[in-house]
Amino acid sequence: MIKHLKILEFAISSLWRRKFKNLGIIFVFSLIIFVLSSILLLTYSFKKEAIAVLEGAPELIVQRISAGRHALMPVEYMKKVEKIPGVGAVIPRLWGYYYDISTGGNYTVMAEYSGLKDLVNIMEGGFTGEKGTCIIGKGISDARFAGIGSIIPIIGADGKVRKLKTAGIFTDESRIITNDLIIVTPDDFRDIFNLPDNMVTDIVVQVYNPTEVDNVARKIKKILPDTRPITKNEILRTYDTLFDWRSGMVLTMFLGAILAFIILAWDKATGLSAEERHEIGILKAIGWETSDVMELKFWEGLVISSLSFLTGLIGGYVHIFFFGASVFSPALKGWSVIFPEFHLMPYINPYQIVVLLFMTVIPYMAATIVPSWKAAITDPDVVMRG
Amino acid sequence: MILHPGILALLGGSLIVVVMLLYSSYLGIRILRRWDINSSSEEQLSLERRTYLLSTMMSFVLAFEVLSIFLFIYTADDLHRQFVGAMCATGSLNANPAGWYVLYLGILIFFLSSLWIGINYIDQRTEGFPFVRFKYGFLLVITPVLIVKTYLQAKYFLGLNPNIITSCCGALFSGEGRGLSSSLSSLPIRPMQYIFFSVVGIFIIMALVSIKTKRTRLWYITGVMSLVVFIISIASIVSFISLYFYEIPTHHCPFDMLQGYYNYIGYPLYGSLFSGTVLAMLASTAEILKKKAPSNSNIERYQKKWTLVSVLFIIVFVSIVLYPMVFSTFTLEGY
The missing domain is CATH 1.20.120 (Four Helix Bundle (Hemerythrin (Met), subunit A))
Incomplete structure (x- = not known):
């Protein structure tokens, strides 16, 4: 045991003697680990955030599909759905997108419905339910410098401007869902978008027994073949796959960088200076065995990779959770003019660390095996003779 | 289904290990054919030197395989959310039968490579390396097992189809009638x-x-x-x-x-x-x-x-x- 610790000590001091060469490797290696850990940490927190948001989403949404596209749904459909056993309330929803010319952003416009208040009940001011009033998200309020009582002009489908009075603003906590949201009354919504009275965007179906959701969805599809029932679990599964795919995609793009680094590590480990060869020669002449020299090289590699791993991982953590992932978020988050500025919840688990180890330290250690063996079999007399 | 960080890490790492074991087997065959402890020829010296390289590589393979069993289970567990009815790693492994074989082979490789390292340990500490032939014959057994495992692992991950929303309707209809059993049958x-x-x-x-x-x-x-x-x-x-x-x-x-x-x-x-x-x-x-x-x-x-x-x-x-x-x-x- 003591012998191994002594070799470790020797390895650290020999690394220190050649600090500039080794610091170079540590710097490049840390940079690679920093990039990869940023990607992993960022996608995992997005995933967490998305799942947390969807916790509050309705269990079952039914949309109508016409010619392969999402279409408006006649109100009569609701009655058919209501008759299915096990179905509780059927709530119609009205929502859509509105492109605002003055800010260049897309807003999500939604009419108030009965279940909405429970989902997003965090707001300043309050919803009055009066015609001509609205509640806006923080992002819109910031973009338009609008406070409570301000007027939000909206151009309707007929080209005329409606002036909506702000009755409330959603607060920061719910930013990820409410940032670009405008809530209006159903009457205003129909007026703005020129929607017929007997049509809704989609419906939310309440199912009493959560294990029956899939069955109810199946029945709806049977009764109303032109609809698409979407369960919450399906949305969760899709998000999960989506974020895995995105991070895998970005990681693959950095595969070239990892390869380049491995070649660098191989090269650095092979190109021993005359002085280093001399040193190994002397070590072997004074009684070190080949396996001892290999152990020395192994410790050197382990020290370099642990140092770089910790530096890179901590760097990635700070980058994601304190600086809001300024470098990578555009690639992973999606694209929008009004995007929520949120602080990600610090979240790290052993799985990410092991994945990161597999992608960085294992290739590095593998690349240094052959060069360190080459160094270790050096014949003392050949080297010392020069 | 390949662009998942855990899957990329597993497949990439396995490839490195397969390359290493192939090289080791090549050296192993050379040692099996040419090894003569009494000779003092240059070739024997070079072979003796290469045994150090081989034992280091095998330690690396063992360390990798131990980590890789856990990473495999972790990855299967991480994927379970994407399959209807799966509740933990068991469900994801049931999603494609190859998964269980990967796990069994992983455990087998763990045992085989540990035994190899143990034999190597004895061999290097006994005069005249008496077990060299036994050791490298054994190595030629481990290599095909590892290759099969790597192949099955790739097959498992490539064959996984997450149940996501498709454009015509929800995924639960595309997978109708093919539910996953998410638990294991157990003994009394x-x-x-x-x-x-x-x-x-x-x-x-x-x-x-x-x-x-x-x-x-x-x-x-x-x-x-x-x-x-x-x-x-x-x-x-x-x-x-x-x-x-x-x-x-x-x-x-x-x-x-x-x-x-x-x-x-x-x-x-x-x-x-x-x-x-x-x-x-x-x-x-x-x-x-x-x-x-x-x-x-x-x-x-x-x-x-x-x-x-x-x-x-x-x-x-x-x-x-x-x-x-x-x-x-x-x-x-x-x-």
């Missing part, structure tokens, strides 16, 4: 408890008796017993041990206990079981080697040491199993 609890404790008891007694009497046959029996202990323990974990950790009489998953929610109890549990088994197997393999070795004294010392440590590990394993059975308020009286 009471008889399993009796078998488990008696098998472990017999193993410990056999191991201690072998150390005392040093009879060849007893060593072999201990080695076989360690394998029986391993299989019975895995069956017991699924059958009743897991129930005590989860405190739910229907939850038989052998993987969930690796999660932080259960205080990572799975790591010491599986760690002690695997180490205990492999050390006992190593001690009985050493018995086979003893016949070829010039002086027996050293091997016997290792045998004794390994068996003692193995018994210690198994005792730790049983203590972890017993702890919730004795101290928690959860009982299985109705079952």
Whole structure:
């Protein structure tokens, strides 16, 4: 045991003697680990955030599909759905997108419905339910410098401007869902978008027994073949796959960088200076065995990779959770003019660390095996003779 | 289904290890054909030097395989959300049958490469490297197993189709009628408890008796017993041990206990079981080697040491199993 610790000590001091060469490797290696850990940490927190948001989403949404596209749904459909056993309330929803010319952003416009208040009940001011009033998200309020009582002009489908009075603003906590949201009354919504009275965007179906959701969805599809029932679990599964795919995609793009680094590590480990060869020669002449020299090289590699791993991982953590992932978020988050500025919840688990180890330290250690063996079999007399 | 960080890491790492083992096998064949310890030719010297490279590579392979078993289970667990009806790693492994074989082969490779390293350890500490041929013949057995495992692993991940929303309708209709069973069938609890404790008891007694009497046959029996202990323990974990950790009489998953929610109890549990088994197997393999070795004294010392440590590990394993059975308020009286 003591012998191994002594070799470790020797390895650290020999690394220190050649600090500039080794610091170079540590710097490049840390940079690679920093990039990869940023990607992993960022996608995992997005995933967490998305799942947390969807916790509050309705269990079952039914949309109508016409010619392969999402279409408006006649109100009569609701009655058919209501008759299915096990179905509780059927709530119609009205929502859509509105492109605002003055800010260049897309807003999500939604009419108030009965279940909405429970989902997003965090707001300043309050919803009055009066015609001509609205509640806006923080992002819109910031973009338009609008406070409570301000007027939000909206151009309707007929080209005329409606002036909506702000009755409330959603607060920061719910930013990820409410940032670009405008809530209006159903009457205003129909007026703005020129929607017929007997049509809704989609419906939310309440199912009493959560294990029956899939069955109810199946029945709806049977009764109303032109609809698409979407369960919450399906949305969760899709998000999960989506974020895995995105991070895998970005990681693959950095595969070239990892390869380049491995070649660098191989090269650095092979190109021993005359002085280093001399040193190994002397070590072997004074009684070190080949396996001892290999152990020395192994410790050197382990020290370099642990140092770089910790530096890179901590760097990635700070980058994601304190600086809001300024470098990578555009690639992973999606694209929008009004995007929520949120602080990600610090979240790290052993799985990410092991994945990161597999992608960085294992290739590095593998690349240094052959060069360190080459160094270790050096014949003392050949080297010392020069 | 390949662009998942965990899958990329597993496939990439496996490729590195396969390349290493292929190179090792090439060297192994050369050593098998040309090795002559009495020769002082340049070739023999170069081969002797290469044995150092090989043993380092094998240690690397072993370390990788141990980590890779856990990463595989973790990845399967991470994927379970994407399959209808899957609740943990079991569900994801059921999603494509190749998954279970990858896990079994991973465990097999763990045992084989540990045995290899043990034999190598003895070999390097015995005069004249008497086991060189045995060692490299054995290496040629490990390589194909690893290649098959890597192939199945790739097949498993490439064959996974997550149930996501498709453009025509929800995914639950595309997968209609093909539900996943998310749990494992398990053996009856009471008889399993009796078998488990008696098998472990017999193993410990056999191991201690072998150390005392040093009879060849007893060593072999201990080695076989360690394998029986391993299989019975895995069956017991699924059958009743897991129930005590989860405190739910229907939850038989052998993987969930690796999660932080259960205080990572799975790591010491599986760690002690695997180490205990492999050390006992190593001690009985050493018995086979003893016949070829010039002086027996050293091997016997290792045998004794390994068996003692193995018994210690198994005792730790049983203590972890017993702890919730004795101290928690959860009982299985109705079952």
